Amino acid sequence: xVSRTTDDYxxxxxxxxxxxxxxxxxxxxxxxxxxxxxxxxxxxTDYEPKRAAKFGLPHYTWLxxxxxxxxxxxxxxxxxxxxxxxxxxxxxxxxGEIGLNKNSRNEMKVLEMxxxxxxxxxxxxxxxxxxxxDKLKGTRLILDVLRSDKRIRPERCIIDHVEEHTVxxxxxxxxxxxxxxxxxxxxxxxxxxxxIENYANERLWMNSACDWGVSVPLAxxxxxxxxxxxxxxxxxIDKMIYQNPARFMGQCPKFKLPx
Amino acid sequence: MTRQQVLxxxxxxxRFKLVEIAAFLDRVxxxxxxADFRLDAFRKxxxxxxxxxxxxxxxxxxxxxxxxxxxxxxxxxxxxxxxxPGK
Numbered sequence: 001x002v003s004r005t006t007d008d009y010x011x012x013x014x015x016x017x018x019x020x021x022x023x024x025x026x027x028x029x030x031x032x033x034x035x036x037x038x039x040x041x042x043x044x045t046d047y048e049p050k051r052a053a054k055f056g057l058p059h060y061t062w063l064x065x066x067x068x069x070x071x072x073x074x075x076x077x078x079x080x081x082x083x084x085x086x087x088x089x090x091x092x093x094x095x096g097e098i099g100l101n102k103n104s105r106n107e108m109k110v111l112e113m114x115x116x117x118x119x120x121x122x123x124x125x126x127x128x129x130x131x132x133x134d135k136l137k138g139t140r141l142i143l144d145v146l147r148s149d150k151r152i153r154p155e156r157c158i159i160d161h162v163e164e165h166t167v168x169x170x171x172x173x174x175x176x177x178x179x180x181x182x183x184x185x186x187x188x189x190x191x192x193x194x195x196i197e198n199y200a201n202e203r204l205w206m207n208s209a210c211d212w213g214v215s216v217p218l219a220x221x222x223x224x225x226x227x228x229x230x231x232x233x234x235x236x237i238d239k240m241i242y243q244n245p246a247r248f249m250g251q252c253p254k255f256k257l258p259x
Numbered sequence: 260m261t262r263q264q265v266l267x268x269x270x271x272x273x274r275f276k277l278v279e280i281a282a283f284l285d286r287v288x289x290x291x292x293x294a295d296f297r298l299d300a301f302r303k304x305x306x307x308x309x310x311x312x313x314x315x316x317x318x319x320x321x322x323x324x325x326x327x328x329x330x331x332x333x334x335x336x337x338x339x340x341x342x343x344p345g346k
Contacts, residue, residue, distance in 0.1 A: 026337075071334045102334035103325075132339035136324035164317040165324065190269070191316065229268060230260055 001059070002040075002048055003212035009055040015221040018242065018257050019058040021207075021249065022048065023097035023126050026068040028212050034078040037065065041082070045089040060255060062096030062126045063087065070101065070110035080113050087121055093252045094118065096126025097160060100138040103130060111145050119151035124252050126178075127159045129166065131185065139166040143173050156251055160207070161186055167195055167204075176203040176248050181219035189223035193230060196240060205245045280305075300342035 001008070001022050012020065024044060031037055044061040052059035063086055065079040086092060098114040100107045118125045127146075130138035142159065146152050154174035162170055162177045163186065170177040179192040187195070192206050208219035216222070220241050227237045249255040260268075287294060304322035307315050325343040 068337045101337060102339075103330050104334040105330045105332060107334060108330050130339065132341045133323050133325050133343040134339050136321065137327060140328065141330060163320055164314075165320040194316070231264075 001052065001210055002043055004210055004217065006051070006055070008210065008217045009052055009057055012217055013055050013057055015218050017057065017221070019060060019255075020052055020210075021060045021062075021093065021245075022210075023062040023128075024064045024066060025097065025211060026066040030069055034075065034082060037079045038082055041086045045086050045091060049091045056258075058091075058256070058258065060091050060093050060249065062094050062124075063092060064095050064098045064114055065110065066097065067099045067101040067107055067111070067128055067130075070107045071104060073106050073109055076110040076113065080110075080117055083117060084121070087123065090254055093249055093255060094124030094126060095121075096124075097128035098125065099128035099142055099160075100130050101128075101134070103134055103138045103141055108141065108145065111142065112149075115145060115149050115152060119149060124249070125152070125157040127157060129159060129161045131161075135161070135163065136165055139169065143169065143175075146175070147173065155203075158205070158248060162195075163187055164191070164195065167199060171199060171201050171203060176205065177201070179204070179206045180209050181206060181216070181223060182209045182214075183216055183219075184214055189219065189226045192223055193227055193232075196227075202244070203248075204240070205248065206241060207245075296344045297340065297342040 001020060009020075022044065024040070027040070031040070041063055044063065048061070049059035063083050065076050070076050083095070095114050095118040098111055098118075100111060115125070117123070125146075127142055129135050129142060139159065139162070146154070146157060155176070158176035158178050159166075159170045160178035161180045163179075167177050167179075179187045179195060181187055181189055181192060186209070196204060206220050206223055208217050209215035210217040224237050224241050227240070228234075246255075246257060287298060300323050304319040307318040307322060310318065323342045
């Protein structure tokens with residue numbers, strides 16, 4: 001949300017969003033050093049929740065160095081080193097979005113470092129899976145890393161941006177699966193509902209991409225409308241867009257929804 | 260949903276997308292020079308549309324995917340182009 005306008009917050013509240021959950025993300029350019037991440041983490045844990053609160057929207061976040069900046073292992077070590085300064089902030093739910101981008105050896109090392117940090121701090125984990133042609137391989141590699149660390153409990157990890165060719169392996173391994181709704185890539189609302197209808201799983205959720213690229217903050221409410229067009233009942237829609245995410249994030253005691 | 264309901268909801272949108280794909284392929288044909296691996300992957304994906312069994316979306320995605328298992332030595336750049344170059 002750091003790259004969005006206040007109009008988006010207003011629209012989200014108007015559409016019935018109860019909370020916003022923002023992972024640490026690539027800025028669209030590489031930050032020049034650890035200080036840039038320090039400032040970004042301050043923004044995510046201090047300024048942005050205040051901005052969202054002006055619209056009555058609770059703001060939660062996840063911290064990491066995004067996989068797109070993980071090729072530089074030395075920088076990643078420095079950034080991971082400052083995360084403990086922020087991990088106890090009231091709106092931090094866990095470590096994310098970690099994962100892979102181009103499936104390189106250095107990205108794997110940084111992923112393992114993040115997983116270790118999450119295990120040591122007993123944090124929830126949000127995982128980014130690679131885009132397009134790299135997603136299948138990246139998802140397999142990510143599952144290998146998570147399963148090889150015996151401290152990691154799958155029910156406390158969500159593997160995000162799944163599509164038809166990766167959702168099955170994620171759910172079969174016991175993890176949560178997230179579908180990111182994007183107008184141009186990843187999952188469309190119609191395909192996300194297809195996946196829900198095919199898997200109808202307790203560990204599935206949807207999220208709207210709200211970044212600096214072409215993205216639609218109201219993608220989840222619009223998908224709820226699409227579910228209504230298909231004849232899904234209100235209870236099932238509520239489960240998919242509200243109860244399931246709340247159940248996953250509620251594993252962090254800091255996550256509270258407005259009564 | 261019944262098949263009739265699915266058609267009522269999605270036929271026009273899917274018809275539009277199919278014509279867009281046909282026009283895209285015509286546009287590629289009209290272009291000069293050689294195509295690259297992306298067009299091969301696209302044609303491989305299109306073959307899956309004619310299949311009789313469900314799971315077509317998954318099969319199309321697999322047609323574009325890197326099937327290898329080991330991490331690459333180094334990431335050169337950040338972007339993805341949508342199809343695996345095959346090396």
